[in-house]
Amino acid sequence: MTPGERLLRIYRRLLEAHGHQHWWPGETPFEVMVGAVLTQNTAWSNVERAIDNLRAAGALDPRHIAGMEPGRLGELLRPSGYFNVKAKRLQAFCRWYLEEGGLEALRQLPDGELRRRLLSVHGIGPETADDILLYAFDRPIFVIDAYTRRLFSRLGLISGDEGYEELRGWFERHLGPDVALYNDYHAQIVVQAKEVCRPRPRCEACCLRRVCEYRTTEARRRSVTGTPD
DNA sequence: ACCCAGGGTCATA
DNA sequence: TATGACCATGGG
Structure with a gap:
């Protein structure tokens, strides 16, 4: 699977879990x-x-x-x-x-x-x-923030310490220019980060569990002792 | 009481 | 270029 396909798969799963976010809140x-x-x-x-x-x-x-x-x-x-x-x-x-x-x-x-x-x-x-x-200007620019780094590094797609421009280029290259997609994707990342992809994670409630390589210490312990997730 | 939140600038080494 | 100090309110 190419990175672009993985990114789209992740977006679909976020959208299914949270619904379209209709960002940005603001009248003008x-x-x-x-x-x-x-x-x-x-x-x-x-x-x-x-x-x-x-x-x-x-x-x-x-x-x-x-x-x-x-x-x-x-x-x-x-x-x-x-x-x-x-x-x-x-x-x-x-x-x-x-x-x-x-x-x-x-x-x-x-x-x-x-x-x-x-x-x-x-x-x-x-x-x-x-x-x-x-x-505000509907330009095809993919926004990188701390949530984006945290989520996608836990997913194993990036290391998380890349430079800002490097990461922005990576997302834009693999997704292709798409204002509507960038708009809702970033909103989904923020919602996901607020609800479950926290600094102290709650992966048990994560809609990305199956594709997320991150495991809490408890899940790690269970997995090495043979207890199923 | 502590941690976190939809970052950026400036001084220092 | 790469860290660290600083800015400051409000919710969990």
């Missing part, structure tokens, strides 16, 4: 971009509160955010954590967004050029850039 592309910055190393439930604060303040708008007093913006972002850092990053992003001429101007750029420009913004790293490219 701009809201998706804001969420991508705010969710850096942060639980999504906390990000929602911050976005609700922005909406309630009528501030869910690039011009409004760019012109706001940083301390005031920080207060709205407080529930999402790192609020001083994120206030700066969000303002840097919004100023860039406006300088570029807004959504329609950005839509004209080819994938690679748009990615380079996103990465030039202070506070936008590879994963945040790729969230934005895939979920």
Whole structure:
């Protein structure tokens, strides 16, 4: 079986277990971009509160955010954590967004050029850039995150310590460009990681049990003593 | 009380 | 290039 076939088989199994995820949660592309910055190393439930604060303040708008007093913006972002850092990053992003001429101007750029420009913004790293490219601009960019590394290294498909670009290239090469697939695949990985593929795993409840080479110490002990799974 | 969460930047070696 | 410190709230 080729890596591409294994990847598709794994996706089908995830989809069957969790159902289509309909990502990214967000009313507009701009809201998706804001969420991508705010969710850096942060639980999504906390990000929602911050976005609700922005909406309630009528501030869910690039011009409004760019012109706001940083301390005031920080207060709205407080529930999402790192609020001083994120206030700066969000303002840097919004100023860039406006300088570029807004959504329609950005839509004209080819994938690679748009990615380079996103990465030039202070506070936008590879994963945040790729969230934005895939979920706000519908570009065929496969998002790599800690969950992706954990899941696929436990599945034995990767070692987990590869560089970001190397892994992204590997997934994109084996899956072929497919925005709808990348979109839901990454969402499935996140859901799977939250529910069962935890730092301390719960493989007994894992829909990938048959293809996952990872075993808990208890399962390992059973397997060497001849007790069936 | 501890671990974890949909990362990125900066200083240091 | 490769580590480590730092940022900070909220849920399990």
